[in-house]
Amino acid sequence: MTKAMGGDYCLFLMTSFDSSFPPSFLTTADLSISQISELFKTAGSIKSHFQKHQQFPRLFTNNPVIALLFFEASTRTRLSFEMAINRLGGTCTFFDGASKEGSSLIKGETLDDTFWTVHSMMPNAMVVRCGDDFNLLSASQKTEMPIVNAGFGTHSHPTQALLDIFTMLEFLPSLEGKHVLFIGDISHSRVAMSHMELLPRLKAKVGVVGPKEFTSSVLSNKTEGSAEITTFENLKDALPWADVVIGLRIQFERHGSKEGFSLETYTQHYQIQKRHGSLLKKEALLFHPGPVNWGVEFLPDVRELPHFKMWQQKQNGVFVRAALLQSLLGKGKMS
Ligand code: CP
16 A cells, blocks of 8 residues: 555654644635645554554543534544544534434524534534535634534535545555546535545546536536536546546435436446446546445445445544544644
C-alpha cells in the first residue's frame, strides 16, 4: 500500500496545527491543501497508533462534551463521530431529530430553536446534519462554538469528501492528473458537491455518467473558472477512463414528484456489476459513500472485485473525523 499525504504516521506527536485552522468546518473550501495534508497526517498517525495498540491516543485531555445534532438519519457519519469522540477521550451527546419522536420537535419546536437550545447548554462543539430546511451556514456564523457539517441538504458533505480522498491516497501517491468518476444521482448528491470543490484543487479530473436528469443541473451550474467536468454517455466509455469510481446512492427521498426516474432504465444502463471489472483499470478503486441500494447502484457481486474499497472508506471515516475534531478542539501540540 502506498502512503502519501496520510503516510508518515509516526510524526503525530510532534505535529502542531496551523494556528489559522478555521474555528468551524462547514465546507471543504474552509481548508487549504496544506491544512488538509496536516489533517491527513494526523488521521494516519491515529490509525497507525490504533493498529499498534488497539486504542487511540488520548488526545482530548479535558474531556470535551460534543453534541451531535442530527435532523436527518445517519449510520456511518453519526457512529464514526461517536467512536472518534469516545476513543479520543471526549463525551458525546446525541440528539435524534430524524425520527422526531422523543424530542420537542414533535411538539412543533423549530429546527432553529432546537439548534440554539442545544447550543445554550454549552457543549464544546456541535456536529450537525440537516436538510435544506435549516440554514447551517448562517447559524454557524452567529457563534464562536466550533460547528462541524455532518451533511447539509444537497449542498455539502465535507467530511465524507475528506475521508474518501484520504482513502484514495492510501492507494495512490497523489491525485494529480487522476480521473475520478461519479456515477448516478449526481444532482442530489452532497457528497459529489463537496468532491467537486476539492478534487480540482488537488488537480484531479472529474467525470460524470448517469441519466441526464441527474447530470444536467450539475453541468449547467458550473461557474466561470470552475474545473472541467467530463461527461460520458455510458459505462463502456466511462469506466476505462477512471482511476477512482464513486457510485452514488439514488436519493429517492430527495426526488421531486416531477422527476421521471425509471429504476429499470437506470439499472440497465448505470448499475455496476462484477462483470464491469473487465472495463476497469487494474488499479482502479471502486467507492460508494453508503448507504448502498443493493440491486440499484451496485449488484452485490461487486464486493468480489479487488477494486471494491467501501469498507476501508467506512473505517477511515473514524480516523479522519477524529483528526478533524482534534484540529478544531486541540489547536495545539498533540503530545
Ligand atoms: N455516507 C453517509 O453519510 O452515510 P450515513 O448517512 O449513514 O451517515
